[in-house]
Amino acid sequence: xxxxxxxxxxxxxxxxxxxxxxxxxxxxxxxxxxxxxxxxxxxxxxxxxxxxxxxxxxxxxxxxxxxxxxxxxxxxxxxxxxxxxxxxxxxxxxxxxxxxxxxxxxxxxxxxxxxxxxxxxxxxxxxxxxxxxxxxxxxxxxxxxxxxxxxxxxxxxxxxxxxxxxxxxxxxxxxxxxxxxxxxxxxxxxxxxxxxxxxxxxxxxxxxxxxxxxxxxxxxxxxxxxxxxxxxxxxxxxxxxxxxxxxxxxxxxxxxxxxxxxxxxxxxxxxxxxxxxxxxxxxxxxxxxxxxxxxxxxxxxxxxxxxxxxxxxxxxxxxxxxxxxxxxxxxxxxxxxxxxxxxxxxxxxxxxxxxxxxxxxxxxxxxxxxxxxxxxxxxxxxxxxxxxxxxxxxxxxxxxxxxxxxxxxxxxxxxxxxxxxxxxxxxxxxxxxxxxxxxxxxxxxxxxxxxxxxxxxxxxxxxxxxxxxxxxxxxxxxxxxxxxxxxxxxxxxxxxxxxxxxxxxxxxxxxxxxxxxxxxxxxxxxxxxxxxxxxxxxxxxxxxxxxxxxxxxxxxxxxxxxxxxxxxxxxxxxxxxxxxxxxxxxxxxxxxxxxxxxxxxxxxxxxxxxxxxxxxxxxxxxxxxxxxxxxxxxxxxxxxxxxxx
Amino acid sequence: xxxxxxxxxxxxxxxxxxxxxxxxxxxxxxxxxxxxxxxxxxxxxxxxxxxxxxxxxxxxxxxxxxxxxxxxxxxxxxxxxxxxxxxxxxxxxxx
Numbered sequence: 001x002x003x004x005x006x007x008x009x010x011x012x013x014x015x016x017x018x019x020x021x022x023x024x025x026x027x028x029x030x031x032x033x034x035x036x037x038x039x040x041x042x043x044x045x046x047x048x049x050x051x052x053x054x055x056x057x058x059x060x061x062x063x064x065x066x067x068x069x070x071x072x073x074x075x076x077x078x079x080x081x082x083x084x085x086x087x088x089x090x091x092x093x094x095x096x097x098x099x100x101x102x103x104x105x106x107x108x109x110x111x112x113x114x115x116x117x118x119x120x121x122x123x124x125x126x127x128x129x130x131x132x133x134x135x136x137x138x139x140x141x142x143x144x145x146x147x148x149x150x151x152x153x154x155x156x157x158x159x160x161x162x163x164x165x166x167x168x169x170x171x172x173x174x175x176x177x178x179x180x181x182x183x184x185x186x187x188x189x190x191x192x193x194x195x196x197x198x199x200x201x202x203x204x205x206x207x208x209x210x211x212x213x214x215x216x217x218x219x220x221x222x223x224x225x226x227x228x229x230x231x232x233x234x235x236x237x238x239x240x241x242x243x244x245x246x247x248x249x250x251x252x253x254x255x256x257x258x259x260x261x262x263x264x265x266x267x268x269x270x271x272x273x274x275x276x277x278x279x280x281x282x283x284x285x286x287x288x289x290x291x292x293x294x295x296x297x298x299x300x301x302x303x304x305x306x307x308x309x310x311x312x313x314x315x316x317x318x319x320x321x322x323x324x325x326x327x328x329x330x331x332x333x334x335x336x337x338x339x340x341x342x343x344x345x346x347x348x349x350x351x352x353x354x355x356x357x358x359x360x361x362x363x364x365x366x367x368x369x370x371x372x373x374x375x376x377x378x379x380x381x382x383x384x385x386x387x388x389x390x391x392x393x394x395x396x397x398x399x400x401x402x403x404x405x406x407x408x409x410x411x412x413x414x415x416x417x418x419x420x421x422x423x424x425x426x427x428x429x430x431x432x433x434x435x436x437x438x439x440x441x442x443x444x445x446x447x448x449x450x451x452x453x454x455x456x457x458x459x460x461x462x463x464x465x466x467x468x469x470x471x472x473x474x475x476x477x478x479x480x481x482x483x484x485x486x487x488x489x490x491x492x493x494x495x496x497x498x499x500x501x502x503x504x505x506x507x508x509x510x511x512x513x514x515x516x517x518x519x520x521x522x523x524x525x526x527x528x529x530x531x532x533x534x535x536x537x538x539x540x541x542x543x544x545x546x547x548x549x550x551x552x553x554x555x556x557x558x559x560x561x562x563x564x565x566x567x568x569x570x571x572x573x574x575x576x577x578x579x580x581x582x583x584x585x586x587x588x589x590x591x592x593x594x595x596x597x598x599x600x601x602x603x604x605x606x607x608x609x610x611x612x613x614x615x616x617x618x619x620x621x622x623x624x625x626x627x628x629x630x631x632x633x634x635x636x637x638x639x640x641x642x643x644x645x
Numbered sequence: 646x647x648x649x650x651x652x653x654x655x656x657x658x659x660x661x662x663x664x665x666x667x668x669x670x671x672x673x674x675x676x677x678x679x680x681x682x683x684x685x686x687x688x689x690x691x692x693x694x695x696x697x698x699x700x701x702x703x704x705x706x707x708x709x710x711x712x713x714x715x716x717x718x719x720x721x722x723x724x725x726x727x728x729x730x731x732x733x734x735x736x737x738x739x740x
Contacts (some may be wrong), residue, residue, distance in 0.1 A: 236674065241647060245666070246651070252723050256660075
């Protein structure tokens with residue numbers, strides 16, 4: 001570290017300083033000597049003059065100046081010094097010394113010349129006698145190397161210099177002219193600038209137009225060329241293309257099926273229309289997706305609470321062929337405006353036995369599956385369920401019935417019943433854990449298989465279950481002893497459907513407790529929750545009655561479908577023995593599910609082959625008149641109108 | 646396969662004369678018409694759809710064209726435009 005600090009503030013390295021110090025010493029010594037010498041020279045000159053006058057000077061060595069008296073002693077010293085000097089100085093000191101004859105230091109030169117001669121003289125004839133008169137002054141010359149800077153000889157490029165200068169000189173204009181010129185030049189420059197700008201703009205415009213033309217021509221060329229087949233297949237297999245085509249084709253198909261807005265009706269056509277209207281069940285459209293739901297019986301239909309043209313259909317697992325790649329669970333949303341193609345397709349792993357929209361949130365779809373899982377689809381998201389129940393705390397047997405109830409505290413709970421008699425109440429729609437879990441058992445401790453369940457609209461805690469043996473069970477959920485507490489003989493065959501009256505707030509309680517049951521015994525019965533026996537039996541069907549549904553708008557109207565493909569509409573205000581309207585929809589397919597639209601004007605009928613048909617019901621029948629409700633209530637209060645069988 | 650099926654279904658719809666799918670440069674990707682007709686329809690209709698879109702956007706820059714239907718005495722042309730592709734369907738009006 002000490003060395004580094006030393007380096008920064010170092011003085012010259014010792015060796016050099018020594019040399020220089022030695023030089024300086026010698027110089028000083030020599031200067032002192034010279035001074036002494038000069039003085040002595042002066043003194044000697046005086047003596048010499050006197051001496052010269054006495055003796056004839058030798059012509060030769062006149063140049064030689066008087067030397068020092070103590071030359072002999074000094075000569076050796078000086079010779080040594082000189083030799084050392086010669087060593088230090090450049091190689092040809094003598095020559096330089098000679099050439100520096102014109103140097104200002106005349107003494108030096110004089111002093112220089114003398115020792116040369118003196119040395120020569122001394123070397124040539126050491127024994128030569130030095131004339132006592134002649135005094136050889138030995139002087140010590142200080143050799144100082146001088147760098148001679150070569151003088152720069154200025155060179156002129158004659159051609160350029162002289163021409164330009166000369167011409168400029170010749171044509172030198174006056175000041176006024178100069179000013180004028182400058183102003184003119186300025187304006188010229190501005191004009192030029194403007195022109196240049198315009199030219200640039202025009203050029204850029206031109207370029208742009210050329211590019212556009214080129215593009216267009218490219219397009220035209222490519223039109224002619226088209227895309228190669230590889231490019232076409234590549235594009236068509238890309239995902240964005242598939243998404244685009246799905247969207248665009250949906251729009252186009254909807255547009256294709258819309259009826260002609262500019263079509264003109266001729267009067268003859270109008271009469272045809274009135275004929276049509278006489279037929280009260282008019283087939284509107286058929287919804288079938290051949291690829292997906294052929295051979296799969298319709299298990300449930302529900303109309304969307306938000307969009308009156310949408311309804312969902314759930315299908316049973318396929319019976320025709322085992323489609324290994326398509327999942328068992330299938331729920332399709334159809335739009336009335338587009339019968340040929342589903343709006344949305346939802347799938348899940350197990351067959352969906354019952355499905356419905358959430359009554360308030362139309363984007364949620366609930367489903368009960370064959371595996372016992374309850375699934376919820378979110379229509380805003382993907383096509384697979386977003387929520388599923390777990391087998392550990394849910395059902396493990398097929399769930400045939402689910403119902404969403406909004407309780408008084410505006411909490412929603414979901415009641416699900418599976419085929420082994422397990423009833424679960426789920427309080428939150430995340431379906432993590434049921435809050436209540438009841439095992440419905442009859443006193444005989446047999447499991448209750450319940451494909452059909454219903455409850456009065458006003459009292460969801462009282463359930464009525466229809467069993468596969470034809471018995472009806474009444475169960476209570478929120479009770480000290482939840483479970484089945486009453487049984488009654490219902491039908492002589494399995495009960496397929498229970499439909500409670502869609503009572504509104506004005507309906508009397510007698511009507512609100514009415515429910516219809518349909519069964520495999522070809523009959524449909526009207527019962528009241530309060531009474532143990534049936535009020536009325538409707539024996540019209542010639543096959544299993546598979547579904548019965550009250551009309552949502554007309555209190556006295558209900559629809560019935562049977563396995564022989566006959567749909568019948570009943571109006572209890574008109575006729576209690578026979579339906580008011582019937583229609584044979586298909587001759588070979590069973591109508592497994594029916595569902596009224598929410599406005600009561602249409603009915604969707606699903607059959608065992610997977611097709612759903614929507615029918616318009618004659619509005620005279622479907623829509624209630626002002627006194628139909630009262631009439632019905634009155635008749636219910638006096639049940640003797642119904643001939644009980 | 647689903648793409649092919651969709652296009653087939655549209656093509657087999659009552660009264661449909663032709664179905665053309667073009668990309669954003671106006672090059673037909675798939676068409677059920679013959680080549681000269683395809684080229685003609687493509688060139689003319691893509692220009693019309695662009696003009697229609699510019700009209701919609703000029704009237705309201707936040708708006709965009711979603712569907713275009715052109716009805717004539719003999720045909721109806723339905724255009725479903727998109728960012729990258731366009732679907733054109735030509736249908737007879739007299740059914």
